[in-house]
Amino acid sequence: MTEPTQTDVAVPAPERPGWRRDVTIFLTGQTVSLFGSMLVQYAVMWHLTLETKSGGVMAMYAVFGFLPQAVISIFGGVWADRLDRKKLIIGADATIAIVTLALAMFMAAGATDLWLIFGAIAIRSAGAGIQMPAVAALLPQIVPADKLMRVNGINGTIQSAMMLVAPAAAAAVYASMSIVAVFYIDVVTAVIGIGLLLLVTVPRLVRSAETEHLGYFDDLVGGVRYVVSHAFVRWVLVLYAVVFVLIVAPSFLTPLMIVRTFGDEVWKLTANELAFSIGMVLGGAAVAAWAGKWNRVRMILGSTLVFGGISVGLGLSTNLWVFLGFMFLLGLFVPAFSTPSFTVLQETVEPEMQGRVFGFVGIVMAVSMPFGMAVFGPLADRFSVESLLIWAGIALLLVVALALVVPGGRRAIREANAHAEA
Numbered sequence: 053m054t055e056p057t058q059t060d061v062a063v064p065a066p067e068r069p070g071w072r073r074d075v076t077i078f079l080t081g082q083t084v085s086l087f088g089s090m091l092v093q094y095a096v097m098w099h100l101t102l103e104t105k106s107g108g109v110m111a112m113y114a115v116f117g118f119l120p121q122a123v124i125s126i127f128g129g130v131w132a133d134r135l136d137r138k139k140l141i142i143g144a145d146a147t148i149a150i151v152t153l154a155l156a157m158f159m160a161a162g163a164t165d166l167w168l169i170f171g172a173i174a175i176r177s178a179g180a181g182i183q184m185p186a187v188a189a190l191l192p193q194i195v196p197a198d199k200l201m202r203v204n205g206i207n208g209t210i211q212s213a214m215m216l217v218a219p220a221a222a223a224a225v226y227a228s229m230s231i232v233a234v235f236y237i238d239v240v241t242a243v244i245g246i247g248l249l250l251l252v253t254v255p256r257l258v259r260s261a262e263t264e265h266l267g268y269f270d271d272l273v274g275g276v277r278y279v280v281s282h283a284f285v286r287w288v289l290v291l292y293a294v295v296f297v298l299i300v301a302p303s304f305l306t307p308l309m310i311v312r313t314f315g316d317e318v319w320k321l322t323a324n325e326l327a328f329s330i331g332m333v334l335g336g337a338a339v340a341a342w343a344g345k346w347n348r349v350r351m352i353l354g355s356t357l358v359f360g361g362i363s364v365g366l367g368l369s370t371n372l373w374v375f376l377g378f379m380f381l382l383g384l385f386v387p388a389f390s391t392p393s394f395t396v397l398q399e400t401v402e403p404e405m406q407g408r409v410f411g412f413v414g415i416v417m418a419v420s421m422p423f424g425m426a427v428f429g430p431l432a433d434r435f436s437v438e439s440l441l442i443w444a445g446i447a448l449l450l451v452v453a454l455a456l457v458v459p460g461g462r463r464a465i466r467e468a469n470a471h472a473e474a
Contacts, residue, residue, distance in 0.1 A: 074194045074252045075203055081248030082187065083210050085145060088241030090218035092152065092176070093117075095226045095234040096169060109166065114422055116174045122418035124181030129275060129411020131182065133404055137190040138254045142246050144182040149242035151175045156235035181418070185410035192398045192406065193254055201348075201395045205340030208387045212332035219325070275408030283463050284400055285409055288393055291356065291455065292413065293420045295389065298448045299359045301424025302441055303328075306366065306379065309437035314372045327376040331383025339387045348392040348399075349465055355389035356452050363445030367438040 100109050131140055155172040195203045225234050279285050310320050362382045369375035394413075401409045428440055456462070 070253060071194055071196060074254075077248050078190075078194065078252045079203075079207055079210065081245040081252075082207070083214070084241045084248070085245030086211065086214055087218060087221075088238035088245075089176075090214055091222045091225065091234050091241075092238045094219050094222035095231050096173065098222075098226060099231045100166075100169070112166075112170060113173065114425075116170045117177050118418045118422050120174045120177035121181040121184075122415045124178040125185065125411045125414035125418065127411075128182040128414070129185040129408035132186040132189045132407025132411065133275075134407075136254075137186045137193070137407070138249060138252065140186045141183055141190070142249055144179040144186070145242050145246050145249075148176050148179040149239045149246075152235050152242075153239045156232045156239070159235070160232045181411075181414055184414040185407045188394065188398070188410040188413070189403075189406040190254065192403065194252065197399065200398055201391065202340050204391045204395050204398075205336055205387065208391050209333060209336030209340055212329060212336050212383075212387070215329045215332065216326070275405065275411070278405050279409065279412050282401075284465075285397065287455070287465070288352075288397060289412060289416050291352070292393070292416045294448065294451050295356060295359060296417060296420035297424035297427070298444045298451070299363060300421050302363065302428050302437075302444045303382065304421075304425060305428060305432050305437045305440065308432060309366075309441070310372075310375070312437065313370075314375070320372065323376055324379055327379040328383040331380040332386050333383075335384040335387040336391070338384075339391045346392075348396040351388050351392040352396070353452065353456070353465075355385045357449065358385045359389070360445045360447075360449035360452065363441050363448065365445075367441035367445065369438075 097113065100113055151172050155168060158168055191203065191207075192200060222234060225237065279289065306324055307321050310316075310324055314320055359382070362378050362385070365378045366375060366382075369378060397409060397413070398406065428444070431440055456465075
């Protein structure tokens, strides 16, 4: 790669003129684009399930859907620190749209080979590996530092709302038309998202003198060294991995618990998804409205402890409505974990390193959940889901207690609190 075209400076001025307009346009474009992406996600999953009824095919779908993102995130973070983040997001969106359009045209012409779908899903996943660190690192460029928590909370609330709307919309389009129609809608939403992003004014960033002339692989190695040596970043990444393995992965088994314990009526499975999604929407709104002045680190630790208790509660539930109540609480506290953890990384990490750090966050998220499912999925065929949820919750509580006791954990927490209070 040649000399970088864009680099980083300190956090933007607290009240840059026009920042509210830029943030509104940016989040609107990202919401439209996310809506199309979620339509494709649900439609492809249902299409493969209905057409093949094969567990092996679904496993392959998970591999093609997550693994490319994990691999590309390694490089995507470096690109987000070396290149124009706005152009990077647009390029990834445009590439995904072109590939999706090509897939739609092939399928409309009668080509239904699985490799076409898996290939397109892999490219879309790779695009997410580029977009995720670029979007996370771009936000602090256009949002004043003291408004980051609120904006991240609003963004999280929007994403949670999409989890309520997208499945119903995908089902309506897929049932009344076809999966090809879903692909066309995704292309349109991508074009709208790109058009809106073009209207956003993003301040030009300049790399520090020490890093301006570093090569690509120097930046990559520098990012790895930064993550390894930065106590708080390392602590957050480990905590993310633990939560995704012990909470996110087992939560995917809750529909199986409902079927085994409470009955296989469709409305019960729907209620499970709605309880979680409604909780996330309300939790995101609460974080956006009131959490701006709350201690970020305490929110992260507190919500993680709550996750452990809720997991135990889910496993002990013998009544469907009690179970759904715990699912609602789980969704309610997700924004209290995800929003402050992203915000404190944006506040703590130097601007010129944020792309690489969020690249590693993307890797952890893309790898941990499939890893957790690879462990808990087979165990669910030998043991009850209830017992797995209970033990996963206890394990999470023990991990958090350990993080509070070991010197490295205490040092990381002190470092993060010092940045938060600065």
